Amino acid sequence: MGVEMGLWRADGDMLTRITATVIGLEAQLESYIESDPSMLGEMLLIVGRQVTTAHGGYIDLLAIDETAAVHVIELKRDKTPRDVTAQTLDYGSWVATLGRAEIIGIFASYRPGVALEEAFEEQFGGTLPDMINANQVFTIVAASVDTATERIVRFLNEDFGIPINVVFFRHFHDNGAAYLARTWLVEHDAQSVATPSTTGKTKTREPWNGQDWYVSFGESPAGRHWADGMKYGFVSGGGDKWFSRTLKNLTAGSRVFVCIPKTGYVGVGTVLDEAKRFDESTVLHNGSATALNALPLEGTYRHEGDEDDDNAEWAVPVEWTHAIPREQGFWKPGMFANQNIAAKLRNQFTIDQVSEAFGLDD
Template sequence: MPLELGIWRIDGGLVPIHFSALPLESRLEDVLASDLSVLDPGLLLVGRQITTAFGGFVDLLAIDEEGDLVVVELKRDRTPREVVGQVLDYGSWAEGLTYEDVAALFADNNGGEDFEAAFAERFGAGPPEAVNTSHRLIVVAAKLDPSTERIIGYLSDTYGVPVNAVFFRYFEENGHEYLARTWLIDPSEAEARPGPVRATKAKKQEPWNGTDFYVSVGEGPHRTWEDFRRYGFVSAGEGKWASQRMRALRPGHRVSAHIPGTGYVGVGTVTAEARPSRDVTVEVNGQTVPLHDVPLEALRMREHSDNDDLCEWVVSVEWDQARPASEAVWETGMFANQNPACKLRNRFTLDRLAEAFDLDG
């Protein structure tokens, strides 16, 4: 049961501040949509009033830095059974959303804005390779009735359902408006509770070995596999979200290069952290030469060289094996991802690459 919140003004004597109902509960949705930090500082809003496949409308859908979805539903004037049943129904819908679904929902609800760029802007790095491996359900109310508290507590305590409730108390004084927030279950305590959804998450995401990374070779005017292969590097750019992904690579990491739609073409070891292409040198005929001075098939790689947000970010790699695209390795079930670089966890892929490229471990 949540603690009752009391507030007093103490200047000029002890004077209690009296709470009142929010003038319009729909206004609370506007407040949350404008700044979700009121609810949780670690969220990015995907959209509001999102239509589900079952015909309902999710009040607010958000995502956190781990890539987990958060369904937020306002109680409004519904009964406890109605609001809890509704949020559980929306949870069953959200559980099945893929990375592509989330990106499409974000674009549809944000004027076509790119999901990955917005995620990187919000959290300082692109989305994780595994999105929506878990989700949370939050009921928001101006006040909570005992029946709603009992139902939510029962689902969370007994069955580990990731549902919580938060209520906001409203008061006004001297023309200023205030909100006070109280959780039914402490969020950190709720996160630690085992349950069916978290067990599912463990099955969806394999452990990382601390070494292997996947790198997507986005063939085009800004980068090509032949340049990567010839001069010993990988790169990504044209936006902060891409460069942030490349900056996750550190010397000693092993990268497996994949051309989308073609297959894996190279495996090598990172020898230097990501740098703007203008600062990178390569070895040509025994001489150290600036990368911008060598013949490149990617004719536009040098674009935006003075803009760290838009330029190409380069990671130097010593290739163990680097094959032409015509000899790419691909089998159904191998891992592929749209991110420029991400941790490679898929055991099936790692095993197949070890065989194909004659690797140890």
């Protein structure tokens, strides 16, 4: 049975039904959704309009949500029941093959001069995930559909868990005012999203270059001071195993991009040696190896170690390629940040932005 949407005007004890019209609606819906994709029921970032597929088709709208799942949005227009569903799935089969670079490229064509990382942070208030397009969601936009389309969509969604749905919009006019009403064929909150496959992870995750690391230099008034790290060449972390364990992943020759949380990137340099307890660490100072705890440091770095050294402060010596005071910390929306002290830096946008700001050759 077709989905019916009604609207009534209440005048005292009297109800007057307002008749819906579809005249011109489907031609306008694409622009409506592009200007405010939240009308589809969740926050989305449009990344492309009339996107050309490898098979000669044109996807009406392509978007990503806060998990970086890709949404294929197709308007029914004058398509037949079989065509609208088959075409949406056909487009989805092509979208599923796209990697991170392809999605970024589509967005670059759609909004020249704006990086996807920046747009994502502006829209969702967070960093673009490493994994893009791990899953896909299919939405058919229509003023109405026939029972055959309803039957097919329900079958795919409810029996096979394919996240495909139909969102209906109806246009109402009453006394000079225009209204747009929305409803879903399948209860929207019940839609399932497929778990990303192993092969999907490989193609959608930004590759690591094997060299670059993100390092968080968490300052504290009575503990760690970036002025020390910048002057004497080191990064450090400690107070708990969770903080020091990732620091121990750094090896000699690795390149580190150092960020002070909520301040910005302050240094890029090369790791000289593996992590050691702070009281056993040495740095290259005035051309010779010098014990860290023998230097006139501003910070205290006094985390006492237990028998496993889990709570101790750990340090890694670094030769700075470029380092700046915390007051000059560099940050742009969309750049990478992480709760770990050290993490593989896969975010090429961050590498490019910091390298340009610091005048690095590569």
